[in-house]
Amino acid sequence: MAVRIEVGYRDGVHDPRGEWVVQEAGSLTGITLRSVRTANIYTLDMDLPGDVLEKIASGPFSDPIIQEYSIGGPISSDFQILIEVGYKPGVTDNVGRSAGEAVSQILERPLAGGEAIYTSIQYLIDGDLSHADAERLASQVLANDLIHRWEIVHRDQFDPEQGLSPDIPKVVLSGEGGRVAEVDLDGSDDDLMRISRDGLLALSLEEMRTIQAYFARPDVVKRRREVGLGGKATDVEIECLAQTWSEHCKHKIFNALIHYREGEGKVETIDSLFHSYIVRATEEIRTGMGKGDICLSVFRDNAGVIRFNEEYSLVFKVETHNSPSALDPYGGALTGIVGVNRDPFGTGKGANLLFNTDVFCFASPFYDKPLPPRILHPRRIYEGVVEGVEHGGNKSGIPTVNGAVVFDERFLGKPLVYCGTGGIMPSRIMGSPSHEKRALVGDRIVMVGGRIGKDGIHGATFSSEELHEGSPVSAVQIGDPITQKRMTDFLLRARDEGLYNSITDNGAGGLSSSVGEMAEDTGGAELHLDLAPLKYPGLDPWEILISEAQERMTVAVPPDNLARFLDLSEKMGVESTDLGRFTDSGSFHILHEGRTVGFLDMAFLHDGVPQMVLEAHWTAPSRQEPIFDQPPDLNEVLLSLLSRLNICSKESIVRRYDHEVQGGSVVKPFTGAHDDGPSDAAVIRPILNSFEGVVVANGIVPRYSDIDTYHMAACAVDEALRNYVSVGGDPDWAAALDNFCWCDPVASEKTPDGPFKLAQLVRANRGLYDAVTSYRVPLISGKDSMKNDYIMGDIKISIPPTLLVSVIGRMEDVRSAVTMDLKRPGNVLYLLGETADELGGSEYYAHFGHIGANVPQVDFTRARERYLRLHRAVVEGLVASCHDCSDGGVAVALAEMAFSGGVGLEVDLQALPTTGELRADRVLFSESASRLLVEVAPGKAGRFEKVMGSTVWARIGVCTADERLSVRSGKGLILSLALDRMRDAWKSPLGGL
Amino acid sequence: MRVRPKAVVITGNGTNCEREAAEACRLGGFDPRIVHISDLLSGEVVLDDFHFLNLTGGFLDGDDLGAAMVQANRLRYARVEGSGERLSEQLSRFIDQGKPILGVCNGFQLMVKMGLLPCLDGEQRQVATLTFNDSGRFEDRWVHLIADASSPCIFTRGAESLTLPVRHGEGKFVVSDPEVLDRMESGRLLTLRYADAGSGRATMDYPMNPNGSMAAAAGICSPSGLLFGLMPHPEAYLHRVNHPRWTREELPEEGAGIAFFRNAFEYVGGS
Known part of the structure; x- marks a missing residue:
């Protein structure tokens, strides 16, 4: 009882x-x-x-x-x-x-x-x-x-003697499980679409027709009959296809054939954005790098891999977990972080997990208008996501080293939860390159870790749709860091003993995806679903196949190693189960209790999805520059900007993350005299008896999408690289991940402006391509999430098109790393780069309710030269502090450097290099790209100037013992604020959360 | 060449700081080995072969029943394969042989909940605990600590004050019986206290005292001085670049955390 x-x-x-x-x-x-x-x-x-x-x-x-x-x-x-x-x-x-x-x-x-x-x-x-x-x-x-x-x-x-009676939330399923249904595809287009809709398959009509035609093929009918199947497709097969072909897994929009037109111009045809811009950029960069190519594995695995040194390789991946986080912020974010951990862990032979990086996009937690149906208050989303990531990262023993939080009211419909994880692995394991893996014919399919339940069924197809009334609740899950930690402890040991040939994670699509993908190595697999351990009885085969129950990896174990693998697993308290074998049969053969329940051609499964054909039409939004007088009190303006959600301190979030477990922390999220200044990027020392460092940085500027996504993307790359360089990252040893979160760009009744949104995507890809090829920073992996809309009744909320660029790279010696806090009175302050009338999409304009038109534009060639020289100066030890200028422009960056260091500043605005004549407020708050503030000791100033050479730079001020920021324009003092006042304004908005 | 004394760092079930703890042992002079608890339970490795035991930081079993509660229970009941003895018996033997044990963060919580600390009168009984921070939050921040020079603790010998990071949600040191605290005070067992860097005095003020610990206790030892646990992480400060202000302050090359491990090394007869 x-x-x-x-x-x-x-x-x-x-x-x-x-x-x-x-x-x-x-x-x-x-x-x-x-x-x-x-x-x-x-x-x-x-x-x-x-x-x-x-x-x-x-x-x-x-x-x-x-x-x-x-x-x-x-x-x-x-x-x-x-x-x-x-x-x-x-x-x-x-x-x-x-x-x-x-x-x-x-x-x-x-x-x-x-x-x-x-x-x-x-x-x-x-x-x-x-x-x-x-x-x-x-x-x-x-x-x-x-x-x-x-x-x-x-x-x-209440009965004080008895209290409440026990209530058991036990799962009791109505059926006995093991049922296989046939799906009748022999019908009209309407019938096909009904099957897709009712089954939450998220397959288009053309895809349904392709599947219909496949099952009608005489050779297919014949082969299916040979293994005991009837003339109709099984639910196992349809579900398997639906998840393999989901937008989430197949990136159909990024691989679509696009007819793109700008204004009334000529129509251009783009055959796959992914290949035309992302893959091509990396290929060109790698060719240019020649022997210096740092890439080891790009795009083909769960994460990208680059060289760290002769002995070690770095692995990096960023994912999103937006839809689940909208429904259950804690579980969604927790699952997001422990889920992305499995990407580097399932890359090559498997990596040790080194760091996490998280970027969130939310509506204001102080939102005070009525909430549309099924939307959680942004404060709950904020609290839940932060707690989920806290538990996921801290309990897994992975430091959260860097991140960002972006606020915009349009993230009310869907918050964006980007979770990234970096790993490190010995460059060779048992003599073979660790970044390579390959299942061999005859290898056993072994599932390791958690058990299978109904959790996460239809996660892959669910995230391929907007959030709507019928969004399935079964897609919500709660991650379990400890089960995963036990599993990774075990698998790393199995890796080092060379017990398996290949490994991948069970994420979206579950076994269907992991086994289906690994089977591409050999050309087939035979999978016995009834052998899979279940959380509770009563599951049908299709559910076992596509369940996204967490904390599972699939490995290919040679038969000779199976006994040792299973023994070690049992000893270390981890469940591992032999589910079948990899074959070269050409088919994905799925069985249940010895009976065939699915039989699909590998070629059709992986390459059968028809290419989408989409229209994209760009008409530049008609944006105007606002006309207003310079505000009389710039002190007040700066204080207000420092308190804006996109600028203010995120300390109340970041303190909750363990950012130094594993012992390699060098540049932490917080720096400065009071341990509260906002670092631009993270530096860690992964090998504790070496001084070589890993540098991690992010760039994200969705506001600029309101004007032009080309520049949004270019600025995101620039911001990430700028942050990277400012702490000491080597610009010649950097790689990037692109992570697109878009609103649905496919034209339909729900999305009449699809062609414009797709054109925004095209332009963002061009901006990304131009930026990374100019900077010679290869893209090594990425992700896209294309359905970030909320539709309920007449209410539609679409997120602003958002691209997160995450950079990983290296620095030779962490002892030359630089932080952003001012160090010493008497030091000289330089500004690198030119300031233009570029306030379109700025925080300054947003503060006054404007968007504007002059979005910042990046001059890649000059910026690269600047970054290379700055890096030389850092390596030579010439730089006392360095901070990038981003949201809120030079003024905010000056304030942050000063109050973080507890050192005053006197700055002359007229010394700033500008493009044309600019009003003082514009100089202060312009968000022109590629600018950095650098503090240099007077004795090193000469050398520093020589290193910077003919790039654009200027001495703009001097550090003082007076704890104030004072800005003059010629003779007139236009801004003067005590450091404490600025720090308070910056720390207070989110301090109480 | 003399064989270096051996340190063991136990890992598994959510321990996270094993690598830096092993590196700290190495820098302190030991020959360190990271041992998964399954290797102890299978009998392949026995504690008797080591000279210094590290119970380091992490989230044992997710701290799901309260910090380290499940592991305390596991060590109490789990048997070593083959011999039939309980792992706790190996542990008691280790203590009886006068070998030092260091518990950091989750390891400290484990020692307190197993009754290994403060171990008044040599009795393994839980008389204190570590519970939720007054802030209700997990926090990562560096704190200033002062050491009691008269403490019998062998790990803090020579230490006066130092800076180390805390990274926990359940670090508030609490006793229910005031007499326990009195005895710990008089026995100089409150080895490390959270302090105000300015005045150099122990403090109850947040965030200098990050969790609201009674008596500002950050680390405590047994009357023998050989069992020592603390919430701050000495293994996280092995080099000056670990310090949050290393880019602006003059600091020694070596991190302050190594001294604890070197003291243990010297105690066990290394030189």
Whole structure:
């Protein structure tokens, strides 16, 4: 019989979780609570004698110093309203899993089938609230009805002897599982589209027709009959095709044939944006690099690989997890981070995970207008995503070294959650290059890690659509960092023993994708779905095939190594299961209990998807420059800009991330006299007895898309590289990832402006191509997420087209790294680069409600020369501090350098090199690209100027002991602010979150 | 050539700091080995072969039942294959042989919850805990620490004050019985305290005291001085480039964290 163990805090013990509820209840719902105490509830669905329960409750379930427990009765009846929040059946319950493990240790036996422990949290509330208020509190603060269930009990209904009765969220499926349905494709176009829509397949009519034609082919019919299938396709086959051909997996828009036209100009044909701009850029750069080519593996694996030195290679990938994060921010972000961890881990023979980098795009957490249906308040998204990434990164022991947060109201419909992970691997393992892998005919298909449930079914197809009323809740999952950590501990050991030939992760599309892709090496696979371990019985074969249940890798193990592999796995507490073998049959042969349930030609599966043909039409948006007088008080303007969400300190987020685990931290997210200045990029030392460094930086400027995505993309590359160079990254040893998040660019009834949005995508690709080829920074991997829209009834919200560029590279010696905080009074301040009338899309214009027209444009050739010379100056030790000019222009960068260093500045605006005559406010706040501020000791100034040579630079000021930033324009003082005031303005907006 | 004393760093189930802890041991003079707990439970490796034990940082079992609770339970019950002895017996033997143990962050939480710290009267019983920070948040920040020169702790010998990072959500040191704290104070077992860098005094003020620990305790030792645990991470400060202000302050090349490991090395007879 099930029993509850309730664990509460002793009187007088601080309960931060309860205090957090009081705070969030106030800000999210306006409900005032006097106090909230919390308790942990464990519901044990197993029969145990009293003394064992006592042992469990007093031992691992409670801490005798601060907690007390109660078995089979309530821990407290001291409340006005009690809300208990638990998980819905089938939702990952990490605490419950750990509790089960602790109990099995005490019992000295594993839990039996059917035995389980479920957890919930009890909120014991002191406050005068109605039942409706309690419902609101539960649904808007304490729980998310997609994954949680809750019970509300008033004190007068509560039995203080019995308390609540045990309630088991056990998954009970109606069927016995193992069912295979046939899909009748012999119908009209309407029938085909109904199949696609009803099945959440996200396949287009043309794709459905292609599939229809395939199954009607006589040779296909014949071969399928030979393996025991009927004339009709099975659901296993259709689901397998739908996920393999999903936008998420196949990048159909990036590979489409596009007819592109600018204005009334000639139509150009682009056969695949991916090949025309991204792959081509990298090929050209690599050819140009010749022997200095740093690329080892590009585009073909789960992540890109570059050389770090003779002994080690670097691996890097950034992914998005937008749609799940919109529905369940905590689970979505947690799954996003532990999911992207598996990309470098599943690249080549597998990499040790070295760092995480996260970039979020949100609406303001202070949003105060009515929310459209099914949208969570941005503050909840913010809190949930930050907590998810915190748990995902910290618990996995991977430092979060760098990131950014961008705010725009259009991210209300879909937040963007970019999660990136870098890894490092020995360049050779057992004598072979580590970045190469290949499954061989006869290798066993072994699945390692978590078990399969209904979680994440249709994740790949779901993320290939906009967020709508029917968006499936099963797509939401919660990651489990510890199961994954155990798995990676084991697999790294198996890697070093050379026990497998190939490895890949089970992400979108699950086994269908991982096995299907690995089978391309050999030309076939035979997969036995009934052998796969399940979380609960009752799954049908198609569900087992495409479930995206987390924390799983698929490896190709040679038969001779299988016994050793499985032994080591068992010893290290990791589940590994032999599911079949890789073949050269030309088919993906899927079986269940010995019966064929799917049989697909490898060639059709991987290359059969028809190319999309799309129209793109660019008409430049008619934007005007705003006309207004220079504001009389520039001090006030600068303070307001420092407090803008896109500029202000993100410390309240970043402090929550462990940014130095693994011991290699060199340039941290925070720097300066008070450990709070915003670093431009991260530097880490991956090998603790060497001084070679890895440098990581990001660039993202979606605001510029309102004017021209070409320049948005060019500026994103420039920003990433500028940040990279400013800490000391070597511009000749850098590679980049492109990560596009777009609103749907395919013309349809829902998206009449598709051709324009696609033209924006074309232009962004051109900007990206021009930038990376000019800078000679190869793209090594990337990702696109093309359906970032929200459609509900008449409301449509589309995100601004967004490109994240993430740069990884190297510096010879981390001891020459530079931070952005001013160091010493008396030092000279230089500005590198020219300032033009480029305030279109700037934070300054946005502050006054304008967009403008003059978007910053990058002069790649001059910028590259500048970066190369700056790098030489850094290596020579000439640079005391360096900070890039980005959001808010020179003025914001000056302020940040000064207050971070606790050193004053006197600057003469007239010394700044400008393009033409510019008004003072424009000089201060222009966001012209490729500019950096550099502090140099007076004794090194001569040499520094010589190194910078004929590039554009100017001495613009001097560091002072007076803790003020003073800016003159000729004789007149136009700006003068104390450092403390600027720091306060910059730190306060998000400080309380 | 003399054989260097051996240090073991136990990993597995969510331990994360094993590599830098092993590097710290190496820099301190030891021959370090990272050992997965499954190798101890299988009997392939025994603690008796080592001179210094590291229980380092991480998130054992996700800290799902409270920091290190599941591992404390595991060590209490788990048996070593073949011999039938419990792993906790190997651990007790290690302690009885007078070998030093260092617990950092999650390892410190583990030692406190197993009753290895403060181990008053040599009794392994939990009398203190480490719980949620007053801020309710995990935080990564560098803190100033002062060491008690009269503490029996062998690890902090020669230390007066130092700066190290804390990276935890459950680091608030709490006792329920005031007498325990009194005895720890009088026994000089509150080895390291969070301090105000300006005044050099122990502090309860956030964020200098990052979690609200009683008596500003950051690290505590057993009366023998051989069992020592602390929330800050000495293995995270091995070189001056680890320091958050290394680009602006004059700092020694060697990170302040190495001294703890070198002291352990000297204690076990290395030289």
